[in-house]
Amino acid sequence: MSLTLRFENAEVLKPEGWTTDSVGVADGVMNADADGRAVDLSGYRLLPGMIDLHGDGFERHVAPRRGAMLDPRGGIASVEAELASSGITTAYLAQFWSWEGGMRGPEFARKVFAAISDLKADFATDLRIQLRLETHLLSEFAAAEAELDAHDIDYLVFNDHLQHDRLADGRRPKQLNGQALKSGRSPERHLEYMQSLHALGPDVPAALDALAERLRARGVRLGSHDDSTRADRDQAKARGVIIAEFPETYEAAEAAKAMGDGVVMGAPNVMRGASHKGNVSAIDLVGAGLCDALASDYHYQSLGNAALKLINDGVCDWATGWALVSSGPARIMGLDDRGAIANGKRADLVVLDQNNRIAAALAGGQVSYMRGAVAERLFG
Incomplete structure (x- = not known):
């Protein structure tokens, strides 16, 4: 199932470099206007899959x-x-x-x-x-x-x-x-x-x-x-x-x-x-x-x-x-x-933890892998 949500407070690697922009996901793609639940990723990095x-x-x-x-x-x-x-x-x-x-x-x-x-x-x-x-x-x-x-x-x-x-x-x-x-x-x-x-x-x-x-x-x-x-x-x-x-x-x-x-x-x-x-x-x-x-x-x-x-x-x-x-x-x-992390691209994303280990991955807006605190933040 493709998620509708918004990742916030992460370090985000975009083509122009690091930002702290929020990243919205809806219908399997990245969408700046996605109106989904906010997921706090402070302390994590968000990169392209x-x-x-x-x-x-x-x-x-x-x-x-x-x-x-x-x-x-x-x-x-x-x-x-x-x-x-x-x-x-x-x-x-x-x-x-x-x-x-x-x-x-x-x-x-x-x-x-x-x-x-x-x-x-x-x-x-x-x-x-x-x-x-x-x-x-x-x-x-x-x-x-x-x-x-x-x-x-x-x-x-x-x-x-x-x-x-x-x-x-x-x-x-x-x-x-x-x-x-x-x-x-x-x-x-x-x-x-x-x-x-x-x-x-x-x-x-x-x-x-x-x-x-x-x-x-x-x-x-x-x-x-x-x-x-x-x-x-x-x-x-x-x-x-x-x-x-x-x-x-x-x-x-x-x-x-x-x-x-x-x-x-x-x-x-x-x-x-x-x-x-x-x-x-x-x-x-x-x-x-x-x-x-x-x-x-x-x-x-x-x-x-x-x-x-x-x-x-x-x-x-x-x-x-x-x-x-x-x-x-x-x-x-x-x-x-x-x-790349850009509006309209497939929601293929990787979350790295503080030790730069894989904490989560989304492919086409679907969770393919997730562990630890990221899972707690996403699912509550």
Whole structure:
């Protein structure tokens, strides 16, 4: 149920900075004229709800053990609860469509997409899907497109996890045995499959060009993953790919920004102080103005914590740091109805307590999470 009320006496983070303006909520949007009950939030901060463009932490909910993935719906419900308690009001669940099989294979993806579609109307949090398509899986392109249409998926990211250098040299890929186990194939059969996909290399560019053109005509936003060079970005841009997700180098991020494309970095990278793979530091890119948005990647709670770390460490101010998890991702995805505290925007709000911990979250004017004294103030 969408609330009608007015939050008063909080520190409110608006696009122009901190204010103490009251914030009215009615019919799921922020409304300066909302005639609702006043809720005293003195001692608290009120900020825009967070938008997560890439989170795959849901995997541990829907498949806590290998093989335990018959029905992901129960897991999706627990995912939404974790997102809400993390202050995330819009979440893109990043699901592979890959030759890697298991939780990354098309069969599992179909189950996840169906579960999200079945359940999303029951949640306050706006659950969405990011489809991560492996570039060499040409035989599955048509099936992936059908899923986009069936589940209203508006974000697709191109991935290429084949170890081309090793395959070209006739060497065994790293972690082959572990990958084969997850895929349900023997190591020998998995290697043969990878080699067959690698051999499709000459056919991939034209197939991707045609697919990208069809997807853009549908209004699907396209992203690339793990760009490492300027040439990578040039190729992606020529294909209409306008989001650079987790670029591996300063060069690739700088090239994306110069092209006017959105750059998304991982919040866990910020929390660690560096990439776990030795790639460019997200903190350095934020400091250089080369990052538009942070994403939770594999850990939902890291999204808000990363913004706070950047602020507390003096890398950026509150407005800039929180924009990385609110207005920045909204702008990248063309979500003009959210991402800031402003009249007419969706009532996606986060309440922080005196220790900057999540005390409450509202998504579309509905309470998605609340605890402690804020609940007492709201409900009396």
